[in-house]
Amino acid sequence: MTRKLSPLTIVVNLTVLILVAAWTLPTAGLLISSLRDKDQIVASGWWTALSSSTRNEIYRAPGPETQAQENGVYVIKGNVFEGGPGAVSAFGATSQEPAAFAAGATADIRDGHKLTVEENGDFRLESPTAFEGSRGQRIFFTAETPPRFTLENYQTVMTAEGIGQSFINSLTVAIPSTIIPILVAAFAAYALAWMKFPGRSILIAVIVGLLVVPLQMSLIPLLKMYNDVGTFFGVPAKGYVGIWLAHMGFGLPLAIYLLRNYIAGLPREIMESARVDGASDFEIFIKIVLPLSYPALASFAIFQFLWTWNDLLVAMVFLGTGNDELVLTGRLVNLLGSRGGNWEILTASAFITIIVPLLVFFGLQRYLVRGLLAGSVKGG
Template identity: 70%
Template sequence: MITSSKRTPLTYLVHATVLFLVIIWTIPTAGLFISSIRDKSQLSTSGWWTALSTSEQRLVARAHEPKAQTQVGDRYVISGNLFEGDAGEITKFGSSSLRPDEFDVGVVAELKKGQTLQVMENGDYLFSSPSEWKGSRGQRIFYTAETPPRFTLENYREVLSAEGLGQSFINSLTVTIPATIIPILVAAFAAYALAWMRFPGRALLVAAVVGLLVVPLQMSLIPLLKSYNMIGEFFGVGSKTYVGIWLAHTGFGLPLAIYLLRNYIVGLPREIIESARVDGASDFDIFRKIVLPLSFPALASFAIFQFLWVWNDLLIAMVFLGNDAEHMVLTGQLRELLGSRGGNWEILTASAFITIIIPLCVFFGLQRYLVRGLLAGSVK
């Protein structure tokens, strides 16, 4: 029998679609990484796709302070270099923000009170005045420069050396690990009960679990927090504790966990379950010795989703733990580094890659179980 090895057009279409989706998702990630290692000034003025080309920037710098002036003949001179050791080429300069490209390089520009300014192509500048320079701050120089690509790890050093980052990293692990394990344990028991145990109202419970999957998280935060505070006051427990956020993440993660695990467990061979019951095994023995080991792909799949969700969460952490340094999680600490205006792009890009280190380790450690767990119950 001769089998044809020709691929159908649909196969090529599927492969092309997958490749397109991979590229679409990879490009922003690559851009984020390139931005995280670019020089701060270049990052704020040009896109990451120009990282390997010379960029034109309009910049401003201050000359040396008046105390650095020297007297040459009957004039007082302040000199220096705008690049301060970095590479670049000046194309235009000016002394006013309204006219930053008023003069060509090498021209001696006439300023007020008989002062002059000359800027050379390599960045050397020369301020000259017939009278002694006064004040404590240097004069501003506006210039247009063409600078070669500059890459640096300073963005990562700034983030990693930030005060409180280590404590916030520990806080995130303290929140994420229990908030991943607890719902898995609870959901595994519930999924087995809904899959193999007969009791009244089981179908309604399954329908309720499916319905809870579409409940928006934000709608339940306020009533949940009020209920938690009332319980805390009754038992004399403070509101800013890890128990509260563990319970919150457990409650929000249980519907997906139960749904995912139940679909997997109900697809296990019935003969194994029935044979164990004939041999006198209880439901707990069946769950512990048979179902749980066979359900590891589904458990690992949910563990990946739950860990990623809790690790990247900021909203629930802010609601249940607040802003104090003792309980602030990593996402909250990195948000504080952005400043009040959120314009420090170099901090944002470097922080993004620092936060994904642990989730990447978890994903690649368990990814071989992900597809098997997600397809649980879809085919029999």
């Protein structure tokens, strides 16, 4: 017997489908755009990738120095696509009438000059007298270009100067900036969950309050403090140690909050049995709490790695903007140029930057939901 779905179930399923589509479609569009020809990315949207695109263009014919004499007339030949793919549907010789003539027709333009543009882009300029001037004739044409997919966009990004060093810099920043906060937060979370000491509740409240402190408010004061400490010890504040400590400070409130809630929800009987057997707090933490806390640790590791890998602001402030210090996001921003109009580089860069986070996510995703749910609802 077929089970009838309730209206609430149908609404929930439809909502999930809409949310999945809302997240998936932009990603699919970005992937398709990254594989398209750079001219077609600008001319049309990704949803037209499988259809021919129509565009209006201007081509400057070669100058008089390329003319040749044939049967008593002077001729300049060429191809408006310069050997590339495309089909001309109409052409013209002035901006007022850019599509005045159909492809294959011969147009009288001026002073006895004639212009013919074929569908494949071949053109022929004729004149009874020699062409003069320093610049060639402008040819306006409407072209239909077939869809073209290429890996040139990825090749441009991957072969850019300094991209390899920036990739290594990002790994050097992200890996320690993920491991260090997890280690510190795990010890702190265990102490706040199972060790009794004065002021514990106040400390927990302060940590929760730090979750809402904007990152931008603390950047300059923190950098000034690092500079003062570095001057005192004779060590420059800017460097990998500085950015590791900065990311540790920014990530600790969330890490301690999640891990403390998770660890506080562990069975009390296990802790008491271990203490009866003479185990110290350090032994309980290392041998019991850490192995049981893998889901929560993996959940925070995913978020922290994503944050540090994609970070640009903190890296520029605490690491610098020199060629040897730039992280991957900074290098790609420079590659885009000051105007940021190179869409083909932007789309390819987006997928290059998410390769490593995707590997981390799929490697730890089985722990993600379990750890987040446990850390969100359990408390002690």
